Amino acid sequence: MTEREWSITTSQEAIEMHERYIVQTYKPHKFVYARGRGVWVWNPEGERKMEMLSCYSALGGGHCHRNILQAFVRQARRYWPGSNAFYNDVAPLFAKELVEFCEMAKVLPINTGAEAVERAIKIARKWGYTCKENAGDSLGFERVVDAVETAKTWGKKTKGIPLDTAQIILCDNNFHGRTITVISASSHDKYKRYFGPLTPGFTLIPYGDLAALEKAITPYTVAFLAEPIQGEGGVVVPPEGYLKGAKRICEKRNVLLVWDEIQTGLGRCGKRFAYQYEDAKPDILILGKFLGGGPGQVSAAVCNEKVASVLEYPEDGSTFQCHPIDCAAALAALRLIQDEGLTERAFELGNYFRAELEKMKSPRIKEIRGRGLLIGVELKHELGGAKPFVTKLIEAGILCNQTREHTIRFAPPLVITRREIDWALKRLKKVLAGP
Template structure:
């Protein structure tokens, strides 16, 4: 079958909730993917940061195979031999006392929201049904009903009301707006240290530190969403580390499994996650032995192969080289680590056409918020591969 045949099948039998580039990928290894017609592409999206360790990393695939031959699912009705080890290793790596595993990033966000509300009622003493959680403009935390209830993107909300109450929105990057929005009923502030879907938006220096101080002063939980920007993507284990803060709750996913299996988790301390009692929250697949084994190996790969350090070093190089491209279309180049956004001017007629042009030349990336091209390759990329990509990116950004 040719690419057009697969595309026709997908368009005929699949719900049209995505607008993918018309590249039909058949296999992948490291930073390279191959379509059904044998064409080779450099992946500069990394499945929205899920494959930080590179596609089909042999160590992670091997861990998956070995565990799949033993036991894949027990449900949480019974214990398994992989989950306790994942708990221990997550705690040792991150310094957080305990964690709660789920599957998707959105599930982990929902878990954090539930924990924050229950903490507010049981620990802080907020009156029942009055808890407020503050989020930011331009946020993206998933697409469940509760999560889109605090989205400021009109399309994410169109046709899906009524919405879940209990959320306030403040301007991203504006600590004063956060301080003014807090009331005695505020239980948490949810923020992305770098907004990924928002267009790789990096807040002003000192913003997160100011927010952390405000939250501490008001007994409000600081929850950072590190699903996309965490686990090495920003050049640090967590993007919040750039400001030397310690959030009360951290949400992780995507690269936690190296793209081989859905695994996410909420990290915190015993006071906060301890509000959950048996029956309060759960997931049939959350914490399953297959996912736990994959996550354990994925974390080891990040650390032992020094991918976080690589992201910091090569990310700075990639960012600086992109800034040197003198394109009439470019408004701004920004990012941290290998998490880079190239924002185009409105007159550039959108980022989609540039992504399509890059795909024709062997580079896969995706537009976000219409005018931003996101460059976020797997962290195993080499300097030579970046240099190869830069030449093509420069040519494409100079086109009419």
């Protein structure tokens, strides 16, 4: 097959075919990807734009990074996914390096972010039903024979919740994905209105509110699951002390702490993980997006010792769980983060980017939020929403998007240079700093 036979040659054709054949669950801006290198992308007509969204954070290394591409292609030439009924010689190396990178015990790999969130929910629920964990004890698990009896031991640091009654606490304005179970835990009606019956077992509390967390915990609570910065929710950074406070409460009440770092992790926010700003290490760390390097689809529920052995055969699995090509890309991404200092780079350049945005003193900007290279610029609400500004930015050469109504999100590849940021700032100034 030649390239011409399988690629579309004009933007118009791509847009028309997309709208004709793909179920329209997104409303894309009218830019068509035809080529990408680093932070730059081109449409079929050869028009160049800067990548400032990075597949919602998934392209930490930019487009077609040589190391990731080489790993991906090398493995694609060796063999393709075999059955999980056998072992392969790539996934274990990826898992080892990920576990070391996260300083955790074991990883449950899967493919999409929402699936990893589902796995964290499964682990937390089963832990609640089956784990008997005494304060300060080693981490043995015991089957609970009489679950109702053991539930009465609440307060003695013992779980053993009656089957099918576990509760997980999440936050308003969260975004954890689109499966039925995950949308059941959303506070956004538009994500779940027509998809009931929904999955029970979730309690929502305001984000950033430790008193609400303390109050919401009951003998049936198995976990608190939240984003350390709400990405899709408008790049909302919680008040200082929140992450640490949540950890303290979870430990005190014998509830698992689960951070969804699918968007914020792997260097994006200027630390390996955003929870590290407050040293609030979770029991389960959920990763995705850049974990697959860009070309791979790898997500993970990374577990500490306490929960590492909760799921057993045959309680979970998926055809592409240890996909060797995806795992090869993931391994290359993990090494890239470390070898090229992407975390430190995100920290420094993120500070620079935010400081320069502040210096603009734009009359249109209400607030600039974020950490590292995850940046939200909330516009004044009287402007009527961020969308027209996003359109202007795209026309000016910057691919970004709007999260919630009034906020523009910038999440460039972590390999971006200061010069490239300056290129973007010049255009941003024109669009945002006007009268």
